[in-house]
Amino acid sequence: MAKDNKHMSPIGPARMPLMDHLQELRRRLTIIVVSVVVTALVIYFATPTLIEFMIDPIRESLQGNGLAILGVLDGFTIRFKVAMFWGVIICTPIIIWEVMAFFLPALNEHERKWVVPTVAAMVALFFLGMVFCYIVIQQAAFGWLIDQSLEFATIVPNADDYLNIMMLLEVGFGFAFQLPLIIFYLSILHIVPYSVFRSQWRYIYVGLMVVCAIVTPDASPITMILMYVVLLALYEVSLGIARYVITQRDGKAALKWSREEYAEHEAESDSK
Template sequence: MPIGPARMPLLDHLGELRRRLTIVVVSVLVATIVMYFATPTIVDILKEPIMPFLEGQDFVIMTSLGGFAIKFGIAFKVAIVMCTPMILWQLLGFFLPALKPNERRWVVPTVLAATGLFFVGAVFCYFIIVPAAFEWLIAETQTIAAALPNLEDYIGIEILLMIGFGISFELPLIVFYLAVFHIVPYAKFRSAWRYIYVAMLVVSASITPDASPVTLMFMYAAMLSLYEISLLVTRVVIMATEGKEGLTRSRLGILFGDDEDEDA
């Protein structure tokens, strides 16, 4: 990734930003066009975990423009996901000149970890969450009416679930960097666990699009597990690099009630 000088005139910074945004937009546009022609295969893959609960019914599209809208929407969302590593790369490339040399070494691991965690979350949702969620949702519908499987509705919810779980799986990366760079001390993460657990429950309820308690509990359990795993990894890294005193060190000592300065 080319790295520009740390100091440039404002117009040069704007030109650099425009160049990187152009790369992103063109890449997403090309990927969307390619994925549009691959949507029949993608739709077949997305329907797979839902079909066992439809009792032999096939999906329907209710409007004349529904097919095009579904294909374009799926193509665009898949293109965004496919281009995520490149988007992160361009974003970090714009801010890279402002980072110190010892901070730049985190860029490649960050892009790889963020991409990997997102795809792990999406795959976990596809194989574990989607079947459980739609089994419950369809069963609830059938208690009061016949469930007409609208393709746009079902696939839309499934994609939102996969994106939501992909984003939620970024939690370990966020916690890791906040603690390792001492923006939030590790000790504060550990001592405030009650508030964090409640906050994660609220977030889980907010980002699950189907209002299903099954999905909510799966999301909450996943976030709790990821949070605890991230704290364990963070503790190991801090102890190995800074010792026990690194667990309480903070760059924001005033905010966190720590009178030590950054170099203490």
């Protein structure tokens, strides 16, 4: 009976046999999958309204035309994909929590206190990235892409293609906005010393540009440039916050600490 209660608890114990870890992983994946599927089934009936909402930023680029369906099965397929997309988006807090809760037992007491703020920040940043994409990116990206074809072709706004690109952009920016959190934790946990981020900024800036070129699904320079500018701003803001936390907690000397030096400092603090 105790074993069953262990698996039903929100957080598993720090040490479990391999099979128990696999059962815990299966339980959390089941929660995620069931949550997304049930939500998607409910949302399916509202997909026409949601699609209208999704294409609202690009209506001007459509030049008064609606989206076109090119196959008899396309309507069902598109509605199903949109329902699954919104199911995942609505269930994002559940997904993030279940993933974090699975790894939580591996964290020490000092690191666990960051879990709830981390989950809240991840969810907030993900939705912030989607909102930014919806308000700023969609119109600019589709406007540029459509302009490339107007002089030599008649554009048929294929609903499947348009919505696929829009959903990929939304998810891409949602994940891109997680960058501040990644940089923040790499810095304050001294996995990568803060001083390294500052001294190697040229390489990091180029690396961010390469990432933007890879992850933008529409291959539009407008989208890539906008994402690059945003990621640079988020990168600098996250480093500024990390610097404040590190100096307030451990002093300016800690900005150059390695992971080993940080671990020694934590051990000394615990022994006092």
